[in-house]
Amino acid sequence: xxxxxxxxxxxxxxxxxxxxxxxxxxxxxxxxxxxxxxxxxxxxxxxxxxxxxxxxxxxxxxxxxxxxxxxxxxxxxxxxxxxxxxxxxxxxxxxxxxxxxxxxxxxxxxxxxxxxxxxxxxxxxxxxxxxxxxxxxxxxxxxxxxxxxxxxxxxxxxxxxxxxxxxxxxxxxxxxxxxxxxxxxxxxxxxxxxxxxxxxxxxxxxxxxxxxxxxxxxxxxxxxxxxxxxxxxxxxxxxxxxxxxxxxxxxxxxxxxxxxxxxxxxxxxxxxxxxxxxxxxxxxxxxxxxxxxxxxxxxxxxxxxxxxxxxxxxxxxxxxxxxxxxxxxxxxxxxxxxxxxxxxxxxxxxxxxxxxxxxxxxxxxxxxxxxxxxxxxxxxxxxxxxxxxxxxxxxxxxxxxxxxxxxxxxxx
Amino acid sequence: xxxxxxxxxxxxxxxxxxxxxxxxxxxxxxxxxxxxxxxxxxxxxxxxxxxxxxxxxxxxxxxxxxxxxxxxxxxxxxxxxxxxxxxxxxxxxxxxxxxxxxxxxxxxxxxxxxxxxxxxxxxxxxxxxxxxxxxxxxxxxxxxxxxxxxxxxxxxxxxxxxxxxxxxxx
Ligand code: HEM
Ligand code: FES
Numbered sequence: 001x002x003x004x005x006x007x008x009x010x011x012x013x014x015x016x017x018x019x020x021x022x023x024x025x026x027x028x029x030x031x032x033x034x035x036x037x038x039x040x041x042x043x044x045x046x047x048x049x050x051x052x053x054x055x056x057x058x059x060x061x062x063x064x065x066x067x068x069x070x071x072x073x074x075x076x077x078x079x080x081x082x083x084x085x086x087x088x089x090x091x092x093x094x095x096x097x098x099x100x101x102x103x104x105x106x107x108x109x110x111x112x113x114x115x116x117x118x119x120x121x122x123x124x125x126x127x128x129x130x131x132x133x134x135x136x137x138x139x140x141x142x143x144x145x146x147x148x149x150x151x152x153x154x155x156x157x158x159x160x161x162x163x164x165x166x167x168x169x170x171x172x173x174x175x176x177x178x179x180x181x182x183x184x185x186x187x188x189x190x191x192x193x194x195x196x197x198x199x200x201x202x203x204x205x206x207x208x209x210x211x212x213x214x215x216x217x218x219x220x221x222x223x224x225x226x227x228x229x230x231x232x233x234x235x236x237x238x239x240x241x242x243x244x245x246x247x248x249x250x251x252x253x254x255x256x257x258x259x260x261x262x263x264x265x266x267x268x269x270x271x272x273x274x275x276x277x278x279x280x281x282x283x284x285x286x287x288x289x290x291x292x293x294x295x296x297x298x299x300x301x302x303x304x305x306x307x308x309x310x311x312x313x314x315x316x317x318x319x320x321x322x323x324x325x326x327x328x329x330x331x332x333x334x335x336x337x338x339x340x341x342x343x344x345x346x347x348x349x350x351x352x353x354x355x356x357x358x359x360x361x362x363x364x365x366x367x368x369x370x371x372x373x374x375x376x377x378x379x380x381x382x383x384x385x386x387x388x389x390x391x392x393x394x395x396x397x398x399x400x401x402x403x404x405x406x407x408x409x410x411x412x
Numbered sequence: 413x414x415x416x417x418x419x420x421x422x423x424x425x426x427x428x429x430x431x432x433x434x435x436x437x438x439x440x441x442x443x444x445x446x447x448x449x450x451x452x453x454x455x456x457x458x459x460x461x462x463x464x465x466x467x468x469x470x471x472x473x474x475x476x477x478x479x480x481x482x483x484x485x486x487x488x489x490x491x492x493x494x495x496x497x498x499x500x501x502x503x504x505x506x507x508x509x510x511x512x513x514x515x516x517x518x519x520x521x522x523x524x525x526x527x528x529x530x531x532x533x534x535x536x537x538x539x540x541x542x543x544x545x546x547x548x549x550x551x552x553x554x555x556x557x558x559x560x561x562x563x564x565x566x567x568x569x570x571x572x573x574x575x576x577x578x579x580x581x582x
Contacts, residue, residue, distance in 0.1 A: 152529060169452060176480070180456065270478065272531040290544060293557060295558065351542075
C-alpha cells in the first residue's frame with residue numbers, strides 16, 4: 001500500500017528522488033566535526049521562533065496603550081504564556097549565538113572561498129534579515145529599552161543624504177516612535193521570518209550544488225563521502241540534545257538574564273533611561289557606532305562592519321586549502337579577531353567614559369585593520385608556506401585543483 | 413500580408429519596449445500609495461500644534477510638554493541665567509542666544525538630543541544627555557559632543573504674554 005502511494009506520487013512529483021538526492025542520500029564528507037552542527041541548529045531555532053511567535057501573536061496586542069499590558073497578560077494569565085515568551089526571547093539570543101558560531105566556523109576553515117561565495121553571501125543576507133527581525137521584535141513589548149532602542153536606531157537613518165529627516169519620519173509613520181511604528185514593526189516582524197525561510201531555501205540549494213566543505217579543506221572525492229542519513233542525522237540530533245540542555249538552563253533558570261530590567265518599565269517618550277544598551281548580539285556593532293566621533297561617520301562605519309564580511313572571498317588571496325588549519329598566520333589573525341569582537345562587545349555594554357571610548361576606538365581600528373591586511377598577509381603567508389613545504393596531501397590538492405581549473409577553462 | 417506582419421521584427425521589438433515601459437510605469441505608480449501609506453496619517457499630523465499656558469512656571473523653573481509626541485523644554489530663565497547665556501556663543505555649533513529666543517526670559521527648545529534622539533536631563537546649568545554624554549547650556553546649545561548641533565528651536569509664537577502656540581510661527 002505504502003509503495004503504491006509513493007509510486008503514485010512519484011509519477012506526479014519527484015518525491016523519492018528529492019528525498020534521496022537532498023536529504024537521506026546527500027553525500028557528506030565523513031570527517032565533519034561538531035562545528036558543522038550549527039547550520040542544522042540554526043534551522044531548528046528558526047522553527048522554534050516561528051512556532052512560539054505565532055502562539056504569542058494569538059495573545060499579543062500591537063497598540064501603544066495595550067501592548068505592555070498584553071505582555072504582562074501573557075506572563076501571568078495565559079496558560080504557559082510565560083514559557084512561550086521566555087522561549088521566544090531566549091530563542092532570539094540562541095539564534096544569534098548559533099549563527100555567530102556558524103559564521104566563525106566558516107571564517108576559520110575558509111569555507112567562504114570559491115566555489116562557495118554565493119553560499120557565504122546568502123548567509124550574509126540571512127544575518128541582515130535576522131538582525132532586522134530581532135530589532136523589530138524587540139520593540140513589541142513596548143518597554144523603556146524597546147522604545148529608546150527603536151528611537152536611536154531609526155534615528156540612524158538621519159544620516160541619509162538630502163532626505164534624512166523625511167526618511168526617519170517615513171520609517172516611523174510619526175514624528176516619534178509611536179503607535180504607527182509599533183503596528184508596522186509587528187506586521188513586518190511577522191513577515192520577515194518567512195522571508196528568512198525563503199532565503200534559507202536558496203542557501204541550501206547553493207549548498208547542495210557546491211556540497212559541504214570539511215575541516216581538512218581537501219575536496220574529498222566522491223568515494224570519501226557518506227550518506228547524510230543515518231550518519232549525520234544522528235550527529236545533528238546529538239548536538240541538538242546538547243543545545244537543548246543549554247537552552248533549557250536559560251529558559252527555566254535564568255530567563256531574565258538577557259532581558260534588560262529597564263524593559264519592565266512601560267515606554268515613556270518623555271524620559272530616557274540613564275543607560276541604554278542594545279541586546280548583547282548588537283553590542284560590538286554598537287561600540288563601533290559610538291567610537292566614531294562624527295555621527296554620519298559612525299553610521300557608515302557600523303553598516304560597513306556588518307557588510308565587510310561579504311568581501312572576504314576577494315580579500316583572502318591564499319590558495320592554501322583548509323583555512324586556518326593549514327595557515328598559521330591566518331589562524332593567529334582569526335583568534336585576535338575573536339578577541340577584538342569580545343572587547344568591542346564589552347565596550348558597547350559600558351556607558352561611555354574617556355577610557356572606554358579610547359579602547360573602543362583602538363578596537364574599531366583593529367576590526368577594520370584585520371580585514372584590510374588580509375589580502376597582503378594571505379599572499380605573503382602562501383608564499384612562505386609553499387617555500388617551507390606543505391604537507392604532501394595539501395600539495396597534492398593544490399595540484400589537482402590547478403588541474404581542475406584548467407580543465408574547466410580557467411573558471412571555478 | 414499576415415506573414416509580413418509576423419516577420420517584421422522591428423515592429424515586435426518596438427511593441428515589447430513600449431509595453432515594458434508602460435508596464436514599468438504602472439508598477440512604479442502602484443508603489444506610490446503603498447510607500448505614502450507609511451507616512452504620518454492625518455490624525456498624526458493633526459497633533460502638529462500645541463498650546464501651552466506659561467502661568468505657574470516659577471523663575472528658573474522647567475516644564476516639559478509634548479509636541480508631535482516629542483518633549484519640548486520650556487525654561488523660565490532667571491536674570492543671571494540670561495546674562496550667562498548671552499555672554500557666550502555656545503560650543504561647536506555657535507549661535508548667539510538672541511537668535512534662539514523670542515523673549516529672553518523664555519527658552520523653548522525641543523528636548524531631543526541632536527545626536528541620537530535621547531531626552532537630555534536638566535542638571536545644574538544646562539542639560540546632560542546620558543546616552544553618550546553630550547552637554548547643552550541654558551540656551552540649549554551643545555557644549556560637549558558627540559551631539560553635532562544645538563537643541564532645535566521649534567516654530568512657536570506668543571499668542572498673549574503668558575501663552576504660546578508651538579507648531580506655528582505666527
Ligand atoms: C527569525 C525569527 C524571530 C526572531 C529572531 C524574533 C525575535 C523577537 C524578539 C527579540 C522579541 C522581543 C522579546 C522580548 O524581549 O520579549 C520578539 C517578540 C515577539 N515576537 Fe518574535 N522573533 C522571530 C519570529 C517571530 C514570528 C514568526 C512571530 C509570529 C507572529 C513572532 C511574534 C512575536 C511577538 C508577538 C512578540 C511580542 C511578545 C514578546 O515580546 O515576547 N516572532 N521576537
Ligand atoms: S543621544 Fe544624546 S549623546 Fe547620544
